[in-house]
Amino acid sequence: MLEARALSKKYxxxxxxxxxxxxxxxxxxxxxxxxxxxxxxxxxxxFLDFISPTSGEALVNGVNVADEPVATKRALAYIPENLVxxxxxxxxxxxxxxxxxxxxxxxxxxxxxxxxxxxxxKEAFDRRVAKYSKGMRQKVGIxxxxxxxxxxxxxxxxTSGLDPQASNEFAQLLATLRENGVAILMATHDLFRARESGxxxxxxxxxxxxxxxxxxxxxxxxxxxxxxxxxxSTVYA
Amino acid sequence: MLKLIIKKECLTALxxxxxxxxxxxxxxxxxxxxxxxxxxxxxxxxEREEAQAAMYDQWLDQGNKHPHSAxxxxxFAFKPKPVLSFLDVxxxxxxxxxxxxxxxxxxxxxxxxxxDSNGMSRFGELTVALVFQVFLPLLxxxxxxxxxxxxxEDGTLKLVHAQGLPMRKLLMGKVWGTYLMVxxxxxxxxxxxxxxxxxxxxxxxxxxxxxxxxxxxxxxxxFLVFVLFCVLVSSFAKSSGFSLLTLLxxxxxxxxxxxxxxxxxxxxxxxxxxxxxxxxxxxxxVKNGIDGHNPSDVRLAALxxxxxxxxxxxxxxxxxxxxxxxxxxxxxxxxxxxxxxxxSRIEExxxxxxxxxxxxAFVNPYLAARHLSMALAGTDFHHHVAxxxxxxxxxxxxxxxxxxxxxxxxxxxxxxxxxxxGREFWGSIAPFDYQLPSTATILSVQWRNIAALVFWLVxxxxxxxxxxxxxxxx
Numbered sequence: 289m290l291e292a293r294a295l296s297k298k299y300x301x302x303x304x305x306x307x308x309x310x311x312x313x314x315x316x317x318x319x320x321x322x323x324x325x326x327x328x329x330x331x332x333x334x335f336l337d338f339i340s341p342t343s344g345e346a347l348v349n350g351v352n353v354a355d356e357p358v359a360t361k362r363a364l365a366y367i368p369e370n371l372v373x374x375x376x377x378x379x380x381x382x383x384x385x386x387x388x389x390x391x392x393x394x395x396x397x398x399x400x401x402x403x404x405x406x407x408x409x410k411e412a413f414d415r416r417v418a419k420y421s422k423g424m425r426q427k428v429g430i431x432x433x434x435x436x437x438x439x440x441x442x443x444x445x446x447t448s449g450l451d452p453q454a455s456n457e458f459a460q461l462l463a464t465l466r467e468n469g470v471a472i473l474m475a476t477h478d479l480f481r482a483r484e485s486g487x488x489x490x491x492x493x494x495x496x497x498x499x500x501x502x503x504x505x506x507x508x509x510x511x512x513x514x515x516x517x518x519x520x521s522t523v524y525a
Numbered sequence: 526m527l528k529l530i531i532k533k534e535c536l537t538a539l540x541x542x543x544x545x546x547x548x549x550x551x552x553x554x555x556x557x558x559x560x561x562x563x564x565x566x567x568x569x570x571x572e573r574e575e576a577q578a579a580m581y582d583q584w585l586d587q588g589n590k591h592p593h594s595a596x597x598x599x600x601f602a603f604k605p606k607p608v609l610s611f612l613d614v615x616x617x618x619x620x621x622x623x624x625x626x627x628x629x630x631x632x633x634x635x636x637x638x639x640x641d642s643n644g645m646s647r648f649g650e651l652t653v654a655l656v657f658q659v660f661l662p663l664l665x666x667x668x669x670x671x672x673x674x675x676x677x678e679d680g681t682l683k684l685v686h687a688q689g690l691p692m693r694k695l696l697m698g699k700v701w702g703t704y705l706m707v708x709x710x711x712x713x714x715x716x717x718x719x720x721x722x723x724x725x726x727x728x729x730x731x732x733x734x735x736x737x738x739x740x741x742x743x744x745x746x747x748f749l750v751f752v753l754f755c756v757l758v759s760s761f762a763k764s765s766g767f768s769l770l771t772l773l774x775x776x777x778x779x780x781x782x783x784x785x786x787x788x789x790x791x792x793x794x795x796x797x798x799x800x801x802x803x804x805x806x807x808x809x810x811v812k813n814g815i816d817g818h819n820p821s822d823v824r825l826a827a828l829x830x831x832x833x834x835x836x837x838x839x840x841x842x843x844x845x846x847x848x849x850x851x852x853x854x855x856x857x858x859x860x861x862x863x864x865x866x867x868x869s870r871i872e873e874x875x876x877x878x879x880x881x882x883x884x885x886a887f888v889n890p891y892l893a894a895r896h897l898s899m900a901l902a903g904t905d906f907h908h909h910v911a912x913x914x915x916x917x918x919x920x921x922x923x924x925x926x927x928x929x930x931x932x933x934x935x936x937x938x939x940x941x942x943x944x945x946x947g948r949e950f951w952g953s954i955a956p957f958d959y960q961l962p963s964t965a966t967i968l969s970v971q972w973r974n975i976a977a978l979v980f981w982l983v984x985x986x987x988x989x990x991x992x993x994x995x996x997x998x999x
Contacts, residue, residue, distance in 0.1 A: 336683070336686070336687050337686075338683060338686065358689050358690075358691050359689070360689075361686070361687060361688065361689035362689040364687065364689070365687075366683075366684065366687035368680060368683060368684065370680060371680075371684070372679040372680040372681050372684075373681065373684075374533065374537060374681060376536065376537045376540040376541065377533070377536060377537065377540075381533075381536070385529060385533050386684060386685070386688055388526065388529040389526065389529065389530075389685060389688035389689070389690045390688040390689060391526075391689070416540075429684075432684070436688070442687075
């Protein structure tokens with residue numbers, strides 16, 4: 289389970305994240321919506337120990353990330369918005385390297401299977417990543433995350449740069465992972481994808497979680513209205 | 526996991542065309558330096574051995590003459606060209622190659638390479654040591670300046686970190702990966718240099734293998750210090766540009782500015798007297814006595830009285846031994862005292878200058894590597910002094926032997942021109958034979974430089990282990 293308890297991050301005098309309370313249990317997909325600078329990426333960065341909280345706790349399976357940064361990351365997989373790999377290595381080499389860092393040692397057939405499942409074309413496997421498009425890199429990122437077999441998945445706008453088909457395949461992948469009991473926290477701008485794939489939706493504004501709702505309790509139109517209203521109140525705030 | 530990071534670092538570097546080109550250029554430079562350097566060393570050593578033998582033959586063939594004339598005829602001592610000087614010429618270019626040994630005075634080692642060189646030699650010779658000490662660290666700068674910053678800028682560091690990899694492991698993986706790349710360039714040159722050590726090398730210096738190994742270890746440590754430093758700077762730098770500028774700046778300071786500044790500082794703090802001043806002091810002291818109140822004629826009169834008393838004679842004609850021989854040896858010994866005193870003073874100044882430079886090595890590891898490299902190659906100041914001392918001991922030995930023969934065998938009343946000795950007597954003086962100092966002697970003299978390198982290694986490793994967790998991930 290992923291849990292944020294009164295989690296805050298302050299830069300100078302400004303809160304990037306203020307007093308966030310959040311829980312994502314096994315088999316749940318929690319989608320964080322919000323404008324740029326709302327605190328979505330900050331939340332993910334705090335769970336990954338990329339930054340230290342000003343106050344509060346980010347917990348992975350009940351363990352404070354700040355206390356056990358390495359152990360908690362072992363239980364997490366992560367796909368950033370703009371996934372950059374090592375350009376001088378091939379897709380296969382990149383996957384083997386990152387999976388190896390996560391403690392896995394997938395053999396070549398397994399690597400091929402992971403990349404195929406992620407939707408990467410076969411002829412690209414042994415090509416250097418320098419020649420990959422953004423979407424192709426993102427697919428390798430998905431394969432890396434899958435290779436880790438983690439109980440938790442952190443996604444920072446993962447469908448950005450993916451074509452509609454790849455985006456749809458990604459949604460199916462999320463569904464599979466959710467069914468397998470993975471707890472997923474996803475930051476996204478994509479209201480449709482959040483409504484489709486998420487079990488819970490949070491709307492953030494200026495570092496605060498303003499709304500937290502179950503997807504089944506809201507239609508896409510209602511979600512869109514709620515989101516826009518929340519954003520408007522930011523403008524007038 | 527460490528192996529995985531090392532492998533990735535190597536693969537990335539090996540596939541970088543710019544690094545491939547730089548490495549090939551360095552390898553060509555070093556191979557040329559080794560081959561040309563060894564050929565030069567071999568040729569020079571052969572020439573010196575031939576010259577030494579020819580001079581000794583000249584000594585043997587000087588014909589029948591008075592032993593004191595033979596002491597003035599003199600001999601030459603040629604400094605052996607140390608085997609490992611093909612890797613590091615050190616001060617050899619400036620310290621001269623031969624010394625004329627004669628009665629009454631200590632001459633200087635003359636005919637340095639610098640005297641015969643053109644203006645271009647001011648820019649230094651291409652030697653393996655120059656490449657190892659200056660250019661390979663520059664390659665390390667280019668290999669390592671962005672090992673962290675590029676990953677941070679590209680965003681791969683986030684992904685690496687997110688896999689649950691402790692920063693210390695990542696840091697050490699990058700250190701060993703970069704170091705392995707350096708070794709890939711360094712070890713072929715080591716192998717080539719090792720293959721260059723021939724029979725002549727072993728004859729000239731029985732401890733050559735130990736010195737070679739010590740030299741190899743020295744540079745391996747020096748490169749590791751540079752790799753650690755560069756990777757650490759990259760790990761804390763805010764950008765690749767900042768890291769590169771910082772490292773290039775420090776490279777210029779440590780390899781170019783600081784060594785020159787240290788030499789100038791040492792000369793300012795411990796000024797060396799001019800040659801004129803030095804020679805004049807010796808001349809004055811020989812003439813007026815070491816304390817300035819004991820002129821040579823007074824000393825001679827006192828000695829004469831002492832010898833007469835010893836043999837119970839009232840005139841030198843009554844002496845059973847040759848008075849001139851005794852007087853000359855006494856004069857020789859007094860002059861030796863003056864020379865010893867003055868040379869010791871100069872040596873002390875040089876030693877203090879060197880010591881200051883060695884302390885600065887705790888700030889600049891380049892200096893430690895340079896001092897140690899020259900010492901192990903046999904081309905440093907201590908080796909020069911050791912040779913000059915051996916030559917001086919030999920001079921004293923053969924001049925004393927000439928004087929003793931004169932004292933015992935040149936009977937009073939026999940004219941100078943009537944007492945002669947010949948080839949058999951000249952042959953009783955063995956040729957000058959100089960053995961280079963052992964590795965143990967060199968290392969004991971160089972303890973400060975060894976300590977400075979170890980200090981840098983320990984400090985940098987400690988920082989790497991202690992502060993790795995604080996490396997920024999974004």
